[in-house]
Amino acid sequence: MGHPAAIPYPDIDPVLVSLGPIQLRWYGLMYLIGLTAAYFLIQHKVARKGLAIRKDQIYDMVVYAAFGVFLGGRIGYTLFYNFSYYSQNPLKLLAVWEGGMSFHGGLLGTIIALIWFSRRQGIPAYTIADLAACVTPIGLGFGRIGNFINGELFGRPTDVDWCMVFPAGGPACRHPSQLYEATLEGFVLFTALWWIDRRPNPPGTVFWSFITGYGISRLIVELFREPDQHLGFLLGPITMGQILSLPMVVVGAVMLLLGYQRESQKSVELS
Structure with missing residues (x-):
């Protein structure tokens, strides 16, 4: 039964423009907006920090990250969420327009791609990681709005107004858990990381803050989000999203602590 005070779902057509067999979907546009915004914001940060990174290197960095997101996201969804289906229908692995992307897989894919990029360009890995992490919430926020327009990844039944x-x-x-995620993983996390980045910190602080912050955000939102139908709850009330996010919080917090400990030891040695 619908709630009498419910807000009507806008029911936006997921296809923004259709030209014969070619379709531009809102979801794809959200990714494009996120990547474009990331490029210009990284440019701004490089200039503000006086880093020796050229514009063409920033462009290449965004391209590497995009490949990492898409390949890792698709492979991660296959392994974490629907392995039995894709093992029986391997050609469906290429059908990205049908949906099926894992954030955690995309994160691993991006990390691998950017480590490769940093080594090829001779730029410290943490320099690249901090720049990428600072702008990633923009893409996450827009991506969740794309999920909302698609009417997918919705929340659990409730009677809230x-x-x-x-x-x-x-x-x-x-x-409307997609909007909760867009707010927490997007706006709130972006604001927190931007604030952290404006202060002197050990290398890698922004990256590990992102890992920790995303993990916390996802753990919270999973309390309101409907689990994947073919998975359901895995350990009592715990979902796959929470199982994958909890290690992020633990590892991120430990790495932040180690980073600050190393920095304080350096300060003592110099004094």
């Missing part, structure tokens, strides 16, 4: 009835979610009124 801002619940929505999603076309693919049956008659139940649900949390």
Whole structure:
């Protein structure tokens, strides 16, 4: 049953422009906006910090990251969320327009791609990691808005006044959890990382802050998000998203602590 005070789902056509067999979807446009914004913001940060990184290197960095996101996201979704289906239908691995991207897989793919980039260009890995991490929440925020427009990854049934009835979610009124994620993983995390980056920190602080912050954000949002139908809850009330995010919080917090410890030891040695 729908909630009487529910906000109507806008039901936006996922296809923005259709030219014969070619379609431009909102979801793809969100990725494009995120990558473009990342390019210009990294340019701004490089100039502000006086880093010896050229514009063509920034462009290449964004391209490497994009390949890492798409390849890692697709492979990660296959392994973490739907291995049995794709093992029986291997050609469907290429059908990215049907959906199926894992953030955690995309993160691993991006890390691998940017380590490769940093070594090829002779730029310290943490310099690249901090620059990339600082702008990643923009892409995450826009991506979650794309999920909302697609009417996918919706929340659990609820009776809150801002619940929505999603076309693919049956008659139940649900949390618009995609918008919660866009806010936490996008705006809040971006603001926090931008603030951290404005202060003197050990190398890698922004990157590990992103890892920790995303993990915390995802753990919170998973409390409101409907688990994947073919997976459900895995360990009692725990979802796959929480299982993959908890190590991020632990590892990120430990690495932040180690980074500050090393920095304080250097200060003592210099004094």
